[in-house]
Amino acid sequence: MKSIPVLLMGCGGVGRDLLQHILTCRSLHAQQGLALRVVGVCDAKSLIAVSDDDLLIAQLTDPFLKEICRFKASSPSAPLSDLKTFDECVIYTTESAEKVVEIASNLGRSTGLVVVDCTASAETIGILTRVVDLDTIPHIQSFTSFALDSYLVGAGLPVITSLNRILASGDYVRCMIGSLSGTLGYVMSEVADGKPFSAVVKEAKSLGYTEPDPRDDLSGMDVARKVESLYPDKMGPGKMSLEDFLGSGLPLLDEDVEERIKAASLRGNVLRYVCIITDSSCGVGIQxxxxxxxxxxxxxxxxxxxxxxxxxxxLPLVIQGAGAGNDTTAAGVLADIIDLQDLFSS
Amino acid sequence: MKSIPVLLMGCGGVGRDLLQHILTCRSLHAQQGLALRVVGVCDAKSLIAVSDDDLLIAQLTDPFLKEICRFKASSPSAPLSDLKTFDECVIYTTESAEKVVEIASNLGRSTGLVVVDCTASAETIGILTRVVDLDTIPHIQSFTSFALDSYLVGAGLPVITSLNRILASGDYVRCMIGSLSGTLGYVMSEVADGKPFSAVVKEAKSLGYTEPDPRDDLSGMDVARKVESLYPDKMGPGKMSLEDFLGSGLPLLDEDVEERIKAASLRGNVLRYVCIITDSSCGVGIQxxxxxxxxxxxxxxxxxxxxxxxxxxxLPLVIQGAGAGNDTTAAGVLADIIDLQDLFSS
Incomplete structure (x- = not known):
């Protein structure tokens, strides 16, 4: 039986669904000769991990993982430190980030470790960078480069695996164009049906498709760095309150969007908010x-x-599927973990 | 450098494009630490292979593989035995099937071997069955089961690799529905646009989308065994000549197809010729x-x-792309060969 140690950062939303998938798949993975050994679980405030002495063999037990799922489902904003019991584990609070790096360093030098970031936070980047930069044995280095290749795209769609297949066959990718934000996909297809931009954004917000401040989606920053924003600078966070944006700012954008849609329609086209990658350029915006x-x-x-x-x-190769949903995304993350199995010894 | 021995059956169409891709990808594969060693190439009549003494190390040289491609491009129906030179290789004619099994047996016990069937013939099934049933070392057994998993679907679309990903994540596939015949896909989408069935079939034939006798496509036998034919029994090969079918049989089917399209349209549907797989059934037909x-x-x-x-x-996960074309299919076959690399030692 091959054991894959896993340290999970973030146990709300996607992270919680990932824990549940891991529990559900225990017998499936056993059939494949695999056992996922969860050595630690973090939220924003704390880390619960097996004790240092047991790091090479112990794991958070399944009943305890179930308890974490139940706790985070019923009290999403409560910290893990509010749990009533900690099984045989240790809870780290203020020093949790340091401890994650320490565990990654120890296991990186021995069994290897999969560090999974299921947070929506940018604050974990510092931890991940330190974990990846760890100057350990070749084992973790190859692990690292592989992990960086295999990151999740499109809420778990088989994009990277399909690209690897195309490249292995000597085919030459000329261009990729994708609508990889479920939120913006929804907005653009609804405005194409004739609804005002402002009404559609408010609808998307009420359906829970957007971040609390929808400008976090409309700025395109969720998709990539080189982006076209769907609102002008002067309506940006800091310059205009969320209330003013939704109330008076947003409707000012309706006419412009409507005109662009009409102009596109005359050319047999529709507008989509897409990411385009060619061999010489990469951009994100309305196309x-x-x-x-x-x-x-x-x-x-x-x-x-x-x-x-x-x-x-x-005609392109097309890959299409649900662009959102914690359950689907968690399944994709789990598939990514399983994809790493060759890097671990039995 | 890891060497993957390959024996190719069929060197017209897809097989010829595969040889060309292998040649084109030499440096790409070398960067990946891989070398494809072509030990033999068959057509319907003959096998050209390295000599028995050199089986473990020799290969058909790149200039010779190019010569085979050139020869098969200019004289598609001429047998390989008409080639002017055979390099350092041996040509087998009447006994070629036996020799394929012998080579597979020898290499199966040592380096392993990828046997690639790019023929459109059912006659090779006997050879493949014997190759797969070879009672050799565990090496070839694992190779075999893997090879059977990884067969090509949809002219090289990343279907199997995507399915493996879904299953590895513990997701449960409820149903798959696909239009996996480029020819029937073309026919069904054209008749939906209002053209008579008979005209569309003749058009598909003139575009080279169908087999010489289009009933080979319309019977659905190309897609699976449990099928709904697009023509009645009494118009089948053996009961009606191809000429009569195209001239008088086919137009008799127009009205029926048109009525089914209209009835579907009233329900907001269109007709497609699909394969449906659920956990309890598998069928092919108009849906x-x-x-x-x-x-x-x-x-x-x-x-x-x-x-x-x-x-x-x-909403389903959708994988969509070119359903025909030797070049695309050959690229998919090559990706399948590269996928097997872990089964070969360096």
Whole structure:
């Protein structure tokens, strides 16, 4: 039986669903000769981990993992330190980030370790960078580069695995164009149906598709760095309150969006908020795409990726599926962990 | 450098494109530490292979493989035995099938071997069965089961690799529905646009999308065993000549197809010729699918597969791309060979 140590950062939303998937899949993974050994679980405030003495063999027990899931489901904002029992484990509070790096360093030098970041926070980047930069044995180095290759795209869609297949066959990827934000996919397909931009954004917010401040989605920063924002600078956070933006700012944008949609329609196109990658450029923004392409026909919050290559020349390879949902994303994260199994010894 | 021995059956169409891809990818594969060693190439009549003494180290040279490609491109129906030179290799004619099994047996017990069937013939099944049944060392047994898992679907679409990912994450596949015949996909989307069935079939034939006798496609036998034929028994091969079928038989089917399309349209559906797999059944035939689903919106000869699972519940995971083309299919075969690399030692 091959044991894969896992340290999980973030145990609300996706993280909680990941723990549940791990528990559900115990017998499936056992059939594959695999056992996922959860050595630690963090939230924003605390880390619960096996004790240092037991780091190479112990794990958070399944009943205890279930208890964590129950606790986080019923009290999403309460810290892990409010749990009533800690099983055989140790709880770290103020020093939790240091402890994560220490555990990664120890296990990186011995069994290897999968560090999974299921937070929506940028604060964990510092920890991840330190974990990745650890100057340990070649084992963790190869692990690291592989892990960086295999990051999750499109809420778990099989994008990286499909790309690897295309590249292995000697095919040459010319261009990728994708709608990889479920929120913006929903907004763009609804405005194409004639609804005002402001009404659609408010609707998306009430459906829980957007962040609490929808400008976090509309700025495109969730998709990439080089971006076109869907609102002007002067309506940005800091310059305008959320209330003013929703009340008076947003409706000012309706006319502009409507005109762009009409102009596109005359050319047989629709507007989509997409990420485009070619061999010389990468950009994110509103783009006209043919009405009858996979991207143009997409509805709702589905993620869509079109890959054009030498083989997929006139018509692209299309990968399309749910672009949101903790359950789906957690399943994708779990598939990524299982993909790393060859890096661990039996 | 890891060496992967390959024996290729079929060197017209897809097989020829595969050889060309192997040659094109030499430096790419070398960067990945891989070398594909082609030990033999067959057509329907003959096998050209390295001599028995050199089986463990020699290969058909790149200039010779190029010569085979050139020869098969200029004289598709001429046998390999008409080649002017055979390099350092041996040509087997009447006994070629026996020799393939012998080579597979020898290499199966030592280095391992990838046997690639790029023929459109059912005659190779006997050879493949014997190769797979070879009672050799565990090495070839694991190789065999893996090879059977990884067969090509949908002209090289990343279907199996995506399914493996879904299953590894503990997700549960409820249903798969796919249009996996480029030819029938083309026919069904064109008749939906109002053209008579008979005209569309003749058009598909003139575009080279169908087999010489289009009934080979229309019978659905190309897709699976449990099938609904698009023509009645009495118009089958043996009961009606190809000429009569195209001239007088085919137009008799127009009215029926048109009525089914109209009835589906009243329910917001279109007709597609699909394969449906659930956990309890598998069938192939004409099916009504929602007009605005990925299958319903598909045009031309694209293959489309929808996967419904616990995670992809209301909206399926969709994989869509070119459903035909030797070049694309050959790239998929090459990706399958590269996927087997872990079964070979350096």
């Amino acid at each position: 006209e795409v043919p009405k009858d392409s996979a991207l143009g026909r997409s509805k709702g919050s589905d993620n869509v990726l079109e890959i054009y290559s030498r083989c997929y020349n006139k | 009504e699918v929602p007009k605005d689903s990925a299958l319903g919106r598909s045009k031309g000869s694209d293959n489309v597969l929808e996967i419904y699972s616990r995670c992809y519940n209301k």
